[in-house]
Amino acid sequence: MSIVTTTSRMTKNNPTTKFSIRLNEDESVEFRPTGTFAHVTTEQVLKIVTKADVDVTAENNKNKVNFKLTGKDKLFGFLNYFDNDLTDESASTEVKAVLKDVKSALSTVELGDITLPMTAGQADDLINGL
Numbered sequence: 001m002s003i004v005t006t007t008s009r010m011t012k013n014n015p016t017t018k019f020s021i022r023l024n025e026d027e028s029v030e031f032r033p034t035g036t037f038a039h040v041t042t043e044q045v046l047k048i049v050t051k052a053d054v055d056v057t058a059e060n061n062k063n064k065v066n067f068k069l070t071g072k073d074k075l076f077g078f079l080n081y082f083d084n085d086l087t088d089e090s091a092s093t094e095v096k097a098v099l100k101d102v103k104s105a106l107s108t109v110e111l112g113d114i115t116l117p118m119t120a121g122q123a124d125d126l127i128n129g130l
Contacts, residue, residue, distance in 0.1 A: 019045050022113040023105045031069075031114075033077035042114045048076045049106045049114075054099055059088040067102055079106075 017038065019031040031049060033040050040048070052069035057078065059065050065086035067079040082105070084098045118126070 017116060020115045020117070021045075021049060021106075021109055022115075023109070027083070027105075029082050030080040031077055032080060034075050036074070037076050042111060042116070045114050046109060046111050049079070049109055052076055054079070054102050054106070056086060056095055056099065059086075063087070065090075067099075 017033070019033075019042065020028055021031055022028045031045055033045075033048075037044075037048075048069055048071075052071045055068050055070065057066045057068055065084060065088075067082060069076045069079060079102070082102055084101075086095060086098055
């Protein structure tokens with residue numbers, strides 16, 4: 001008998017690129033553009049994260065509240081893994097305080113703080129260099 005449980009749920013692959021954004025020496029977040037903006041470059045991501053409006057998302061199935069970046073009535077994408085204690089029941093004052101923290105952290109992002117995931121070849125090269 002195996003202790004590994006298989007499930008019949010369908011998983012879908014999301015081909016959208018995820019950008020890693022270093023906020024400081026110890027903290028980074030992920031920016032995931034929507035399908036409409038899946039083609040963006042790191043320069044465009046910098047413009048989005050430093051200039052777009054930031055709002056909260058609903059609590060996800062992992063009990064985390066993430067953030068959405070919008071502008072001109074369009075959703076650019078989502079900011080994930082920003083450390084916060086928000087829930088769907090958080091008071092508006094708590095939400096506003098965290099949004100202020102997010103905007104402040106994003107305002108200091110520079111182009112060099114935004115990276116794409118390594119390709120398989122880059123990962124192999126890194127391992128071979130050990």
